[in-house]
Amino acid sequence: xxxxxxxxxxxxxxxxxxxxxxxxxxxxxxxxxxxxxxxxxxxxxxxxxxxxxxxxxxxxxxxxxxxxxxxxxxxxxxxxxxxxxxxxxxxxxxxxxxxxxxxxxxxxxxxxxxxxxxxxxxxxxxxxxxxxxxxxxxxxxxxxxxxxxxxxxxxxxxxxxxxxxxxxxxxxxxxxxxxxxxxxxxxxxxxxxxxxxxxxxxxxxxxxxxxxxxxxxxxxxxxxxxxxxxxxxxxxxxxxxxxxxxxxxxxxxxxxxxxxxxxxxxxxxxxxxxxxxxxxxxxxxxxxxxxxxxxxxxxxxxxxxxxxxxxxxxxxxxxxxxxxxxxxxxxxxxxxxxxxxxxxxxxxxxxxxxxxxxxxxxxxxxxxxxxxxxxxxxxxxxxxxxxxxxxxxxxxxxxxxxxxxxxxxxxxxxxxxxxxxxxxxxxxxxxxxxxxxxxxxxxxxxxxxxxxxxxxxxxxxxxxxxxxxxxxxxxxxxxxxxxxxxxxxxxxxxxxxxxxxxxxxxxxxxxxxxxxxxxxxxxxxxxxxxxxxxxxxxxxxxxxxxxxxxxxxxxxxxxxxxxxxxxxxxxxxxxxxxxx
Numbered sequence: 001x002x003x004x005x006x007x008x009x010x011x012x013x014x015x016x017x018x019x020x021x022x023x024x025x026x027x028x029x030x031x032x033x034x035x036x037x038x039x040x041x042x043x044x045x046x047x048x049x050x051x052x053x054x055x056x057x058x059x060x061x062x063x064x065x066x067x068x069x070x071x072x073x074x075x076x077x078x079x080x081x082x083x084x085x086x087x088x089x090x091x092x093x094x095x096x097x098x099x100x101x102x103x104x105x106x107x108x109x110x111x112x113x114x115x116x117x118x119x120x121x122x123x124x125x126x127x128x129x130x131x132x133x134x135x136x137x138x139x140x141x142x143x144x145x146x147x148x149x150x151x152x153x154x155x156x157x158x159x160x161x162x163x164x165x166x167x168x169x170x171x172x173x174x175x176x177x178x179x180x181x182x183x184x185x186x187x188x189x190x191x192x193x194x195x196x197x198x199x200x201x202x203x204x205x206x207x208x209x210x211x212x213x214x215x216x217x218x219x220x221x222x223x224x225x226x227x228x229x230x231x232x233x234x235x236x237x238x239x240x241x242x243x244x245x246x247x248x249x250x251x252x253x254x255x256x257x258x259x260x261x262x263x264x265x266x267x268x269x270x271x272x273x274x275x276x277x278x279x280x281x282x283x284x285x286x287x288x289x290x291x292x293x294x295x296x297x298x299x300x301x302x303x304x305x306x307x308x309x310x311x312x313x314x315x316x317x318x319x320x321x322x323x324x325x326x327x328x329x330x331x332x333x334x335x336x337x338x339x340x341x342x343x344x345x346x347x348x349x350x351x352x353x354x355x356x357x358x359x360x361x362x363x364x365x366x367x368x369x370x371x372x373x374x375x376x377x378x379x380x381x382x383x384x385x386x387x388x389x390x391x392x393x394x395x396x397x398x399x400x401x402x403x404x405x406x407x408x409x410x411x412x413x414x415x416x417x418x419x420x421x422x423x424x425x426x427x428x429x430x431x432x433x434x435x436x437x438x439x440x441x442x443x444x445x446x447x448x449x450x451x452x453x454x455x456x457x458x459x460x461x462x463x464x465x466x467x468x469x470x471x472x473x474x475x476x477x478x479x480x481x482x483x484x485x486x487x488x489x490x491x492x493x494x495x496x497x498x499x500x501x502x503x504x505x506x507x508x509x510x511x512x513x514x515x516x517x518x519x520x521x522x523x524x525x526x527x528x529x530x531x532x533x534x535x536x537x538x539x540x541x542x543x544x545x546x547x548x549x550x551x552x553x554x555x556x557x558x559x560x561x562x563x564x565x566x567x568x569x570x571x572x573x574x575x576x577x578x579x580x
Contacts, residue, residue: 005174006084008060009035011163013155014073015134015148021299021306023196024076025069028134029145031153035063035160042149048077056082063159065089065110067185071192081192085185086172088113088162093311094184095171098471099480101314110158117165122154180467183495184311190498190508191310198303199326199509199517200344201337202561206298208580209336213293216579220284224575228281237285239263251275252422265290265329272568274406274423280571286329287572293333295323302341308511310495315487316468318494318511327512332569336576338562345525345557348565349532350515351540352550353377354493355412355486361544362465362485363448367441369547378405385437407434412486415479449482456481464488465543490514493536493543500535508532522557529553 012032016025032041032054041053052074056062062082064070066089074081092113096102104112114121130151133144140148166172172181209216221235230241239261246253253271254262265286272279297306304326312319322328326338340346351357356377360368367384374380382388382397382404394401403424410420421431439446456462461471462484468491470484494511501508501516506528509517516536520528533551540549556562564570 005178006059006061008037008055009063010054010060011035011063011156011159012054012070013064013152013159014070015152016069016073016076017135017137019299021198021297021304023198023299023301023303023305025072026137027073027076028138029149029152030073031149031156033156033160035163042153044145044149050078052079052082056080058083060084061086062185063088063163065092065113065155065159065162067188068192068195071189072196075192075196081189084182085189086181087185087188088159088166088172090184090188090311091166091172091181092116094469095166095169097314097469098473099314099476100473105314106312110155110162113162114158117162117169119158119161119165121158122151127151177467183466183499186499187310187495190495190502191308193502194498194508194510195305195308197507197509197519198299198305199338200341200346200519201298201302201304201326202339203298203302205580206296206337209576210293212580216576217288219579220287220572220575223579224280224284224572230281235288237263237289249275250425252425254419254422269329270423274402274425279568283330283332283569283572287332290322291328291330291333292323295321296326297324304337311468313487314470315484316464316491317487317513318491325510327510327517330569331564332572332576335561335563335569335573338556339560340519340556340558342558343522344519345522345555346509346517346519346562347525347529347532347553347555348512348515348517348562349529349536349551349553350512351493351536352552354490354514354549356408357540357547357549358486358489358493358544359412359445359449361540361547361549362489363442363445365442365444365448368445372549376401378402378408381408381438381441384441387437403430403434407438411435411438412483452485453478453481456484462488464492466492468492489543493539493549496542497532497536497539500538501532504531504535506532506535517562525555525557529555 010032012030014030015028017028018025027048028045030041030043033039034054043053061084063086067085067087071081089108093105093108096105096116104116111121111124130148134148163172167174218235221231225231228245230238230245232238243261254267256262265282268278268282268285272282296304298304306320306324309319326334353372357372360372371377371380371384376394378401379388379392379394382392382400383390388397388400406424407420410423417431417435418428420435421428424431452462461469462481463469464485468488494514497516498508498511507519509519516532518528518532533553536551537548541547554565
C-alpha cells in the first residue's frame with residue numbers, strides 16, 4: 001500500500017436511512033480511515049460540517065464498496081464529490097464477470113467479496129440487526145449510537161482488508177491501469193448525480209392509473225386482446241391460439257429446441273419489428289404478466305428514481321429493474337406518464353445506429369464507415385451490394401430496406417442465415433443471399449469479428465477498449481462473443497458521455513441503453529441539448545479512436561408528454577386513456 005500516487009487514501013462508509021424514490025437519503029453517521037497514516041474519523045449526524053472531514057482533492061483517493069451510497073450522502077449534506085473514486089464493488093464485479101455467471105454477480109454485497117477472497121466478515125444475523133436499527137430512523141440511545149458507529153466501522157475495516165488483497169490478486173493495480181478503475185469510479189459519481197435527478201412524471205395520471213389498475217388490465221384483454229384472439233376464457237395467453245394466429249397469416253416464428261414457440265419478450269420484440277401489428281400484443285403480454293405498477297418507484301416530488309445498476313450485465317450495460325424504472329419494456333407507460341414539470345423541457349438524445357457505428361469504428365471497415373456516413377445505413381448497404389439502384393430510397397424500396405436492416409442488426413449478433421430468414425419471413429435462400437452480401441461488402445468487418453472470436457477463445461476472455469473484462473469458464477456461445485464488443489463499447493461510450501455531461505452541469509434524468517434523457521429550464525433546453533450532443537460525439541471519438549457517431553434528439557416541452565418515436569405504445573396508450 002506504500003507504492004501509490006496519492007497523498008492520502010480514505011476508506012469511508014455512511015449509515016443512512018434511505019427514502020425510496022426521494023432525491024436524497026438521511027445520513028445517520030460516518031466512519032472514515034486514512035489507510036496510510038491510520039487516522040480515524042467517527043461522526044454522528046449532529047457532527048457533520050459544511051464540508052467533508054477528509055480530503056477529496058485530486059491527490060487523494062476515496063475508496064468504498066458501492067460508492068453511490070456514500071456519494072448520495074455527500075449530496076444530501078451539500079458536500080462536493082471526491083475527485084478520485086475507487087469503487088471496490090465494481091472492481092469485484094469485473095473480477096468475477098464470467099460465463100456462466102458467477103453466483104454473486106447479480107447482487108454482489110461486501111460479504112460476498114470478503115468470502116470470495118477468503119476473508120471473514122460480520123455475522124449476517126448481526127448485520128441485519130444493526131441495519132434494522134438504522135432503518136428504524138431513530139431516536140437512538142447513546143448506547144445505540146455507539147453500536148451503530150461500531151457497526152459502520154466494520155465496513156471500513158472490511159475495505160481496509162479487502163483493498164490490499166485485491167491489489168495482490170491484480171484485480172486492482174496502482175500502475176497505469178489504475179486510471180481505468182478511476183474512470184469507472186468517475187462514472188459512479190455520474191450515476192449518483194443522475195439518480196438524484198430522476199425522471200419527471202405526471203402524478204395525477206399515475207395516481208388515477210394506480211387506483212384503477214386491476215379493472216383496466218381486465219378490460220385490456222376484452223378490448224385489445226379481442227383483436228388478436230389469442231387469450232383463453234381465463235384471459236391467459238394461449239400458445240395454441242397464437243400458433244393458429246401465425247398460421248393464418250403465413251408467418252414464421254423462432255422455435256425453442258423443444259419445438260415450441262419462443263415466446264420470450266426479446267423474441268417478441270424482434271418479430272414485432274418485422275410485423276408491427278404484433279407490437280401492441282407484445283406490450284399487452286408484458287403488461288398482463290410482468291408489469292407491477294405499484295413497484296414503480298416515485299418520490300413525493302413526482303420523479304421516478306431507482307438504482308440504475310451500473311455494470312449490471314456481463315457487457316457492463318446498466319441493468320435497472322424493469323418494474324422500478326419507467327423505461328422498462330412497457331413503452332406505453334412511459335408515453336403515458338413522463339412529462340416535464342412546468343417551465344421545464346425534456347430532451348431524448350440518442351446515438352444514430354450506435355452498434356453499426358461501433359462495428360465500423362472498431363473494425364475500420366471503409367465501406368461500413370461509408371454506409372454509416374450516409375443518410376440511410378440500410379439503403380446504403382443495398383446499394384453497396386449492388387442490389388438496389390443508386391436512386392433508391394426508403395420510399396421507393398421499403399421492403400428491401402427492411403430486409404437489409406434486419407440483416408445488419410442480425411449479423412451484429414452473429415445470427416446465421418436460417419435465423420435471418422425466420423426474422424424476415426422468407427425462404428432460407430433469401431437469408432443466405434443477404435448474409436452473403438454482408439460478408440462480401442463488409443469483408444474487413446468480418447475479418448476483425450473473426451479475429452475477436454479467435455482471440456477470445458484462445459485466451460478465454462475479452463475486453464472493451466477501457467478494459468472491462470469478461471471471462472469464460474466454459475466454451476461460450478459464438479454469437480455472444482461477436483456481440484460483446486458492440487455492447488461493451490457502447491456501454492463505455494455511454495459512461496464517458498454521462499461523466500462529461502454531469503460534470504459540466506447537464507441535468508441528466510437517466511441513461512437509456514444508447515441514449516440519455518436530459519431536462520432543463522425551457523429557456524436553456526436547446527443550448528443544453530447541443531452541449532450534451534457535443535459530449536456524446538466526443539465520447540464516441542475517444543472510444544472509437546477518432547471515428548465519430550452522430551446523434552439525434554427530440555424535445556418535449558411542458559405540457560407535452562414524452563412519446564416513443566416509433567409510436568410503439570400508441571395503441572395501448574389510446575386504449576388506456578379511453579378506459580381512464
